[in-house]
Amino acid sequence: MAVGRRGLGRDGRPTLEQVAARAGVGRGTVSRVINGSPRVSDRTRAAVEAAIADLGYVPHRAARALAANRTDAIALVVPEPEARLFAEPYFSAIIRGVSAELADTDYQLLLTLSRTPKERQRFAQYAAGNRVDGVLLVSVHGEDPLPELLGQLGIPAVMNGRRSADEPFPHVDCDNVAGAQLAVEHLLGRGRRTVATITGPLDMYAAWCRLAGYREALEAAGHEYDDSLVWRGDFTEESGYLGMRELLDRRPDIDAVFCASDLMAAGARRALREAGRSVPGDVALVGFDDSAIARHMDPPLTSVRQPIEGMGRAMARALLAEINDGMPIHPQQILPTELVRRGSS
Amino acid sequence: MAVGRRGLGRDGRPTLEQVAARAGVGRGTVSRVINGSPRVSDRTRAAVEAAIADLGYVPHRAARALAANRTDAIALVVPEPEARLFAEPYFSAIIRGVSAELADTDYQLLLTLSRTPKERQRFAQYAAGNRVDGVLLVSVHGEDPLPELLGQLGIPAVMNGRRSADEPFPHVDCDNVAGAQLAVEHLLGRGRRTVATITGPLDMYAAWCRLAGYREALEAAGHEYDDSLVWRGDFTEESGYLGMRELLDRRPDIDAVFCASDLMAAGARRALREAGRSVPGDVALVGFDDSAIARHMDPPLTSVRQPIEGMGRAMARALLAEINDGMPIHPQQILPTELVRRGSS
DNA sequence: ATCAAGTTTGGGAGCGCTCCCATCCACCTG
């Protein structure tokens, strides 16, 4: 068969060619209309749009991707162990934010849970080979080679959170320091004098920041930073429980605790109950994350809220900018946190 | 330029052609090796595989999709209002299950949150136009036209949950009836005599089933079903609170409550506390979902666990079967639920 | 050695689109 007339697509759906024939124009013109090129007369544009509507034409993504060398897809890479561990809703909220931001564009969201470090490695190759226009990274650890790998491959990417204070990689994070400060200032403002803290694992930058915020707020209020009031946890409930017991043991005069996660606060609450201390009567409690647990604790837990969905949106926005304007100045955004007051303080 | 030698892909990555040249074979042969065709000699296969490894060749997805008329992508459609509402972790767990099942294949997971019914409608067209090999549906409501639309378009799809007892659409669900039975039998087994229930919205089939299970367990144990022990809630904490107050009011002799969701159980717990009833001393409490809230209530809540991740896996498996074996008998799977005993009962 | 039957292989055609160049046309200037 010669190159002659092409009809409907193989699966019965109309093709560009069809639309062109119907509108009485050439393929190029239809393509121009679809892609919003200004070099089309109004009359022609209207005719083409009518034909598109009549036929119910929808561009074929794969064909477009092949011809134009882009995919209109971005990947969200989540390390699965993290997603499982703490703050599950975090994950959903990020997705919601990203998805909301993508809704108006016609980018597709590809979800990739990486189970193992090896899978993560493979993803970079995959990303390069299969053409993802950009990548969104969540929960990146210090030793993770993925960001640098993507950088080398020239794949636009944005991460959520930072690995250190001077994170060179494009990122969106929330202000953990300020959040912790808010919490401690609040405690101090309610007349508490001996404020302890249960921290996260300090090799995680976010945990480190929350401790820094605790310290700064204390010192700003004229209190001295005291090691005996600090217990190093790991974000789990169990560590909150153990930490609280230990703290109570060494400093029975504690009248307030700032926990770097709600889960640890729940653990601490349990220890306090066992020790016969009332909340907030004897000891005021503040958490971090404003998760569902916080709302359902007894009493409900005052907590620092991160704008998770907002971070998702900001990441998507930053990534699209990077994709379209071709590698601009590295975007680094720090979003504000907020204190949600409840009965525990 | 004539049709002559093609070199590297436009973006510098090796193409099929390159691999063929390197292995000293034709394009067709390489394609056959990649797609696992048996009609290749061992010697040739080995040579091709070596060339692929040398070059670090990764097939171009879009090109493959275009030529083969498939996409190797499946979409997970989630109504965003639901995802937000209750049981957030549900959503994550489904994703985890689906993703786990897809990890060994090279299907991509596309995530689509549909904000409005209109967006949902548009998705069908989109699915047809953009070629998704299959669709996974979560939280489908009674009036939702999407399943039927997909059916007409001949797009393989599987839904999570059922809209009614005789759901014709391929689906994976858990055994809500049996779960509720377990809960009530457990309560009865602990010597409780007057077991009330706070239901979900009864136009939701899952809620209806949980009530049915409650009734069946009661009757099987020789108790009569009593309307005054049933309060119709809507899965929210507030409705649990109000329901418990009302129930206590009409039947002060209640000594156990089965709530059709953990969130409602949390509300009920609050009402019980206000009424001065101890848990489980005066009133035993059982929830449904086994969510984070359950684990962190005081006392921790006995609850019915659904195999959420397992449902995700089962859905993915069923969909892949449908895609590959071309519309087999409608798969309908009901996974078992399980009672998790904690302090509240 | 010869032929039939089967197996393995090469490569043309084509998937639906974008890119880009050549062409066409309308309008303006001198």
Next chain:
DNA sequence: CAGGTGGATGGGAGCGCTCCCAAACTTGAT
């Protein structure tokens, strides 16, 4: 009225792959 200018338009080439047919090579039986 010829020549020039710039915007609108048509359509060839090609993106990297799969499909499939025909060619080439095996093998075993005659």
